[in-house]
Amino acid sequence: DTGVSQNPRHKITKRGQNVTFRCDPISEHNRLYWYRQTLGQGPEFLTYFQNEAQLEKSRLLSDRFSAERPKGSFSTLEIQRTEQGDSAMYLCASSGPGSYEQYFGPGTRLTVT
Amino acid sequence: EDQVTQSPEALRLQEGESSSLNCSYTVSGLRGLFWYRQDPGKGPEFLFTLYSAGEEKEKERLKATLTKKESFLHITAPKPEDSATYLCAVFSSGNTGKLIFGQGTTLQVKP
Numbered sequence: 001d002t003g004v005s006q007n008p009r010h011k012i013t014k015r016g017q018n019v020t021f022r023c024d025p026i027s028e029h030n031r032l033y034w035y036r037q038t039l040g041q042g043p044e045f046l047t048y049f050q051n052e053a054q055l056e057k058s059r060l061l062s063d064r065f066s067a068e069r070p071k072g073s074f075s076t077l078e079i080q081r082t083e084q085g086d087s088a089m090y091l092c093a094s095s096g097p098g099s100y101e102q103y104f105g106p107g108t109r110l111t112v113t
Numbered sequence: 114e115d116q117v118t119q120s121p122e123a124l125r126l127q128e129g130e131s132s133s134l135n136c137s138y139t140v141s142g143l144r145g146l147f148w149y150r151q152d153p154g155k156g157p158e159f160l161f162t163l164y165s166a167g168e169e170k171e172k173e174r175l176k177a178t179l180t181k182k183e184s185f186l187h188i189t190a191p192k193p194e195d196s197a198t199y200l201c202a203v204f205s206s207g208n209t210g211k212l213i214f215g216q217g218t219t220l221q222v223k224p
Contacts, residue, residue, distance in 0.1 A: 033212075042200050055210065104156035
Protein backbone atom coordinates (compact mmCIF):
# COMPACT_ATOMS: atom_id res chain seq x y z
CA ASP A 1 0.00 0.00 0.00
CA THR A 2 1.55 3.29 -1.05
CA GLY A 3 -1.00 5.63 0.52
CA VAL A 4 -0.63 7.91 3.54
CA SER A 5 -0.18 5.94 6.75
CA GLN A 6 -0.77 7.07 10.32
CA ASN A 7 0.13 5.52 13.67
CA PRO A 8 -1.32 4.74 16.04
CA ARG A 9 -4.86 4.36 14.72
CA HIS A 10 -6.36 4.77 18.16
CA LYS A 11 -5.01 6.36 21.33
CA ILE A 12 -6.68 6.57 24.72
CA THR A 13 -4.91 8.76 27.25
CA LYS A 14 -5.61 10.40 30.56
CA ARG A 15 -5.93 14.14 30.86
CA GLY A 16 -2.59 15.78 31.40
CA GLN A 17 -0.54 13.15 29.57
CA ASN A 18 1.49 13.82 26.41
CA VAL A 19 0.78 12.01 23.16
CA THR A 20 2.61 11.79 19.84
CA PHE A 21 1.23 10.77 16.47
CA ARG A 22 3.16 9.83 13.34
CA CYS A 23 2.31 10.36 9.68
CA ASP A 24 4.10 8.85 6.69
CA PRO A 25 3.08 10.62 3.48
CA ILE A 26 2.91 9.22 -0.03
CA SER A 27 6.43 8.73 -1.34
CA GLU A 28 7.80 11.84 -3.12
CA HIS A 29 4.99 14.09 -1.85
CA ASN A 30 6.69 17.25 -0.65
CA ARG A 31 3.72 18.80 1.14
CA LEU A 32 2.23 17.42 4.34
CA TYR A 33 -0.82 18.67 6.26
CA TRP A 34 -2.40 18.00 9.64
CA TYR A 35 -6.13 18.42 10.24
CA ARG A 36 -8.42 17.76 13.18
CA GLN A 37 -11.97 16.48 12.82
CA THR A 38 -14.68 16.27 15.45
CA LEU A 39 -17.94 14.35 15.12
CA GLY A 40 -20.30 15.80 12.55
CA GLN A 41 -17.83 18.41 11.30
CA GLY A 42 -15.48 18.67 8.38
CA PRO A 43 -11.71 18.54 8.94
CA GLU A 44 -10.10 21.74 10.31
CA PHE A 45 -6.61 22.74 9.25
CA LEU A 46 -3.88 22.63 11.89
CA THR A 47 -0.54 23.01 10.14
CA TYR A 48 1.31 22.55 6.85
CA PHE A 49 4.84 21.58 5.82
CA GLN A 50 6.60 21.97 2.52
CA ASN A 51 9.55 19.62 2.71
CA GLU A 52 10.90 20.17 6.22
CA ALA A 53 9.70 23.78 6.56
CA GLN A 54 6.55 24.47 8.59
CA LEU A 55 4.89 27.19 6.49
CA GLU A 56 1.57 27.77 8.23
CA LYS A 57 -0.01 27.13 11.61
CA SER A 58 -3.66 27.59 12.48
CA ARG A 59 -4.81 29.62 15.44
CA LEU A 60 -6.33 26.31 16.58
CA LEU A 61 -2.80 25.09 17.24
CA SER A 62 -2.20 26.18 20.83
CA ASP A 63 1.20 26.18 22.51
CA ARG A 64 0.51 22.63 23.67
CA PHE A 65 0.67 21.40 20.09
CA SER A 66 3.89 20.98 18.14
CA ALA A 67 4.59 19.39 14.80
CA GLU A 68 7.83 18.43 13.10
CA ARG A 69 8.97 17.04 9.79
CA PRO A 70 12.70 16.68 10.42
CA LYS A 71 13.91 15.27 7.11
CA GLY A 72 11.04 16.24 4.85
CA SER A 73 9.60 12.74 4.99
CA PHE A 74 7.49 11.56 7.94
CA SER A 75 5.94 14.00 10.40
CA THR A 76 5.02 13.88 14.07
CA LEU A 77 2.31 15.80 15.92
CA GLU A 78 2.72 16.06 19.69
CA ILE A 79 0.09 17.25 22.14
CA GLN A 80 1.34 18.12 25.60
CA ARG A 81 -0.83 18.14 28.74
CA THR A 82 -3.85 16.76 26.90
CA GLU A 83 -7.31 18.09 27.69
CA GLN A 84 -10.70 16.48 27.10
CA GLY A 85 -11.34 19.00 24.34
CA ASP A 86 -8.43 17.49 22.40
CA SER A 87 -10.49 14.36 21.79
CA ALA A 88 -10.90 14.14 18.02
CA MET A 89 -9.73 12.40 14.86
CA TYR A 90 -6.32 13.69 13.77
CA LEU A 91 -5.86 13.43 10.03
CA CYS A 92 -2.73 13.71 7.94
CA ALA A 93 -2.70 14.44 4.22
CA SER A 94 -0.03 14.88 1.57
CA SER A 95 0.22 16.37 -1.90
CA GLY A 96 2.80 16.24 -4.65
CA PRO A 97 4.78 18.99 -6.41
CA GLY A 98 2.55 21.29 -8.44
CA SER A 99 -0.67 19.65 -7.26
CA TYR A 100 -3.38 20.96 -4.95
CA GLU A 101 -4.93 17.52 -4.46
CA GLN A 102 -4.50 16.26 -0.92
CA TYR A 103 -4.64 12.56 -0.11
CA PHE A 104 -5.60 11.63 3.41
CA GLY A 105 -4.47 8.90 5.74
CA PRO A 106 -6.83 6.79 7.90
CA GLY A 107 -6.48 9.12 10.88
CA THR A 108 -5.61 8.69 14.54
CA ARG A 109 -8.59 8.69 16.91
CA LEU A 110 -7.62 10.33 20.22
CA THR A 111 -9.76 9.90 23.31
CA VAL A 112 -8.80 11.88 26.42
CA THR A 113 -10.39 10.58 29.62
CA GLU B 114 -12.88 34.88 5.29
CA ASP B 115 -13.27 31.77 3.13
CA GLN B 116 -16.43 29.78 3.87
CA VAL B 117 -17.97 26.55 2.64
CA THR B 118 -21.55 25.48 3.38
CA GLN B 119 -23.00 22.13 2.41
CA SER B 120 -26.66 21.16 2.18
CA PRO B 121 -28.54 19.18 3.14
CA GLU B 122 -26.79 17.95 6.30
CA ALA B 123 -28.36 14.52 5.82
CA LEU B 124 -30.07 12.82 2.91
CA ARG B 125 -31.93 9.54 2.78
CA LEU B 126 -32.60 7.97 -0.62
CA GLN B 127 -34.06 4.74 -1.86
CA GLU B 128 -31.80 2.69 -4.06
CA GLY B 129 -32.08 4.04 -7.60
CA GLU B 130 -33.45 7.44 -6.50
CA SER B 131 -31.20 10.12 -8.02
CA SER B 132 -30.45 13.37 -6.18
CA SER B 133 -27.91 16.19 -5.76
CA LEU B 134 -25.77 17.51 -2.93
CA ASN B 135 -24.94 21.21 -2.77
CA CYS B 136 -21.74 23.01 -1.79
CA SER B 137 -21.86 26.82 -1.61
CA TYR B 138 -18.62 28.70 -1.20
CA THR B 139 -17.27 32.18 -0.59
CA VAL B 140 -13.56 32.50 -1.27
CA SER B 141 -11.03 35.11 -2.24
CA GLY B 142 -10.01 33.63 -5.57
CA LEU B 143 -10.86 29.97 -6.10
CA ARG B 144 -7.91 27.82 -7.11
CA GLY B 145 -9.67 24.48 -6.72
CA LEU B 146 -12.78 22.82 -5.32
CA PHE B 147 -12.54 19.25 -4.06
CA TRP B 148 -15.03 16.52 -3.29
CA TYR B 149 -14.19 13.74 -0.86
CA ARG B 150 -16.05 10.68 0.37
CA GLN B 151 -15.64 9.66 4.02
CA ASP B 152 -16.77 6.38 5.53
CA PRO B 153 -17.27 6.16 9.32
CA GLY B 154 -14.00 5.99 11.23
CA LYS B 155 -11.87 6.47 8.11
CA GLY B 156 -10.01 9.31 6.44
CA PRO B 157 -11.53 11.23 3.52
CA GLU B 158 -11.13 9.58 0.12
CA PHE B 159 -10.40 11.91 -2.81
CA LEU B 160 -13.07 11.96 -5.53
CA PHE B 161 -12.77 15.04 -7.78
CA THR B 162 -11.04 18.36 -8.33
CA LEU B 163 -12.79 21.20 -10.20
CA TYR B 164 -10.84 24.30 -11.16
CA SER B 165 -13.14 26.63 -13.09
CA ALA B 166 -16.83 27.43 -13.58
CA GLY B 167 -18.47 25.16 -16.12
CA GLU B 168 -16.15 22.26 -15.44
CA GLU B 169 -17.65 18.79 -14.88
CA LYS B 170 -16.11 15.52 -13.69
CA GLU B 171 -17.67 12.04 -13.59
CA LYS B 172 -16.88 8.81 -11.81
CA GLU B 173 -19.27 5.87 -11.92
CA ARG B 174 -22.60 7.13 -10.50
CA LEU B 175 -21.16 10.48 -9.38
CA LYS B 176 -20.92 13.71 -11.36
CA ALA B 177 -19.53 16.96 -9.98
CA THR B 178 -20.24 20.37 -11.48
CA LEU B 179 -18.99 23.86 -10.64
CA THR B 180 -20.37 27.40 -10.96
CA LYS B 181 -18.93 30.67 -9.65
CA LYS B 182 -20.78 30.29 -6.35
CA GLU B 183 -21.47 26.60 -5.81
CA SER B 184 -20.79 23.03 -6.75
CA PHE B 185 -23.16 20.11 -7.06
CA LEU B 186 -22.49 16.43 -6.61
CA HIS B 187 -25.11 14.55 -8.61
CA ILE B 188 -25.72 10.93 -7.68
CA THR B 189 -27.45 8.88 -10.36
CA ALA B 190 -29.27 5.66 -9.43
CA PRO B 191 -27.43 5.31 -6.10
CA LYS B 192 -26.69 1.97 -4.48
CA PRO B 193 -26.42 1.18 -0.74
CA GLU B 194 -22.61 1.16 -1.07
CA ASP B 195 -22.76 4.87 -1.93
CA SER B 196 -23.82 5.56 1.67
CA ALA B 197 -21.15 7.80 3.24
CA THR B 198 -20.45 11.40 4.20
CA TYR B 199 -19.52 13.59 1.25
CA LEU B 200 -17.22 16.51 1.98
CA CYS B 201 -16.60 19.59 -0.13
CA ALA B 202 -13.44 21.68 0.30
CA VAL B 203 -11.91 24.75 -1.35
CA PHE B 204 -8.38 25.94 -1.90
CA SER B 205 -8.16 29.68 -2.41
CA SER B 206 -5.52 32.14 -3.52
CA GLY B 207 -5.54 33.57 0.02
CA ASN B 208 -4.15 30.33 1.45
CA THR B 209 -0.72 28.77 1.25
CA GLY B 210 -1.96 25.22 1.15
CA LYS B 211 -4.82 24.48 3.49
CA LEU B 212 -8.23 23.25 2.44
CA ILE B 213 -11.36 24.81 3.93
CA PHE B 214 -14.02 22.11 4.40
CA GLY B 215 -17.76 22.22 4.68
CA GLN B 216 -19.45 20.21 7.41
CA GLY B 217 -20.41 17.43 5.01
CA THR B 218 -23.60 15.74 3.79
CA THR B 219 -24.33 12.31 5.20
CA LEU B 220 -26.00 10.15 2.57
CA GLN B 221 -27.91 6.98 3.39
CA VAL B 222 -29.13 4.82 0.52
CA LYS B 223 -31.66 2.18 1.48
CA PRO B 224 -32.11 -1.01 -0.56
